[in-house]
Amino acid sequence: MLHNISLENVFYRKSGDSGAEILKNINLSIDRETINLVSGPPGSGKSTLLELLALKIKPSSGIITINGVEATELSSRNLRHIRRQISFIPPTPCFLEEKSLYENLEYVLRLEGIPRGMVFDRVMDILSPAGLILKRELLPSELSSAEKSLLAFSMALISEPQFVLCDLNITSSVDDSRLREFIKEAPGRSTGVVVTCRSDAAESFSDIDFKLITLNKNV
C-alpha cells in the first residue's frame, strides 16, 4: 500500500544544450488523504514537479522515495505496480472523444478490471459529487472547459488510486468552484491530491486542511 511519496534534494535540469535548471533542491513529502496545492508563477516547475511525483521523469539528482523505497532502484515491474496507484491529469486532459461521459468513466473501470455488475454504481457514485449525472450521455466535446476538468478529475478518481496528481492549474474563479469542491472530497475517498493552482486559489481551500507548496522561478 502506498502511503507517501517524498522528494529529497531533488534537482531537475532540462536535457539538451540549454540544461536550464527547472527545479532546485526540492524537499517535500506528499501523504495519502491530504490535499497539496502547488502554486508558483508560470515556468516555476509546477508541471515538472507533478511529472516527477508521477514517476514519469527522473530527477537530474536527488532521491524520490515511495514508502521509504527509492523509486530509481525499483524494478520496472514494481514501478509499474506503483504507477497503478497514481493517476495523473495533464494540463490538457485526454478523453475518448467518440464516447459519452459514462463510457469514458466505464473505460477506466474496465482498465481496472471492475466486474460489469459494479460499473453502473461506481460511475454514478463519482458523477453525483461531480454534478455531471445529467450530462452523462454527452460527448466530452460538448462540455465546457470547467466540466472537462471535472470529468478528468472524475476519471482519475474513479479507480480509487492512492494519489491523484492534477496539473489543471485551477483558479479562484467561479468556473472552477465545482472542481475545487470536488477536490476537497478526495481525502474522504482515501486519496491524496496534488494539484497545481494559481496563488489566489489557495484561499478557497481555507475551510479544509491542506498543504501549500510554493515554487519560485529559477532565473
Next chain:
Amino acid sequence: MYRKVRLMLLLAGSFFLSSSIFFIPLRSFISSYLIGGMSVTVFTYEEDFFKASVNTEPGLIIRKHITSEEGIEDFCLDTGVSSDLEISLPSAFNLGFDPYYKSEIEDLIGALENMNSVGELVYSDEMIDNTLSLVSRLGSLFLVLASLFAVSGLLFIYAGIHIYIGSRRNEFILSEHLGYGRYIPALSAFRKSFLYCFLGSAFFSGIISIAIYYISPGSEIFYMMLVSPLVAGFTAGLFSLFHIYKETK
C-alpha cells in the same frame, strides 16, 4: 465515418489476402484440367470415393466419382479400362507448373497405347509441348496475380489498422496517464485487429472454398480455408502491434 472506412479496408484486405492464398490450389486446379487433357488418372482414392478419369482423346475427359468397388467395375465396363490398371500421375496439387513432367506424360500415353480397350489415341509431341507451355505461362500469370493480390491485401489491412489504432490513440494516452500503461489497451487492440481480419478472411475463404469445391472436390481447399484466416488475422495483429509501438513510443 472512420469506422466504416476502417471496416471496408479491413474487409477488402482480408478478401485480397485470402484470394492470394487460394491461388495456390486454384492454379493447381486449372493446371490439372489442362494437363488432364493429356493424361490418365485411374482409380486414385480420395476421401470416401474413387476418382477415375480417362482420356479417350485429347480434350475429352471422362470423369466419374465412384463410391464403391462395384462402381469401379461399372466404370471399367463403360470405358473399357482394365480394372487392374493403376497409373498414377503426380497429384494435380504437386504437379503445379513444372514442365519437366513431359516424360511422365509420355509414359502415360505409352501405357494408354497398350490398352487396346481405350481406343485410338490422338496426340502429338507438339500438342504436349503446347499444353505444358500454356500451363507454365499460366503458372507465371497466376504467380503475378497472387503477388498482386497479396500486396493489395497487405496494403489494405495496413491502412485499416492504421486508422483503427489512430482512432484508439487516446485510449493509450489515457491508460498511460491513469497508471495502467499500454499493455491492456494494446492487448485489446491486437485481439480486435486479429478478430476483424480472421472473421473477414474466414467469410471470404468459406465462399471461395465452397465455390472451388463445387467445381472440383478436394481436401486441400479446406486446408486453405483454415490457413487463410489465420494468416490474415496474424498479419492484422502484427500490424496493430507495430502501429501501437509507433503511436506510443
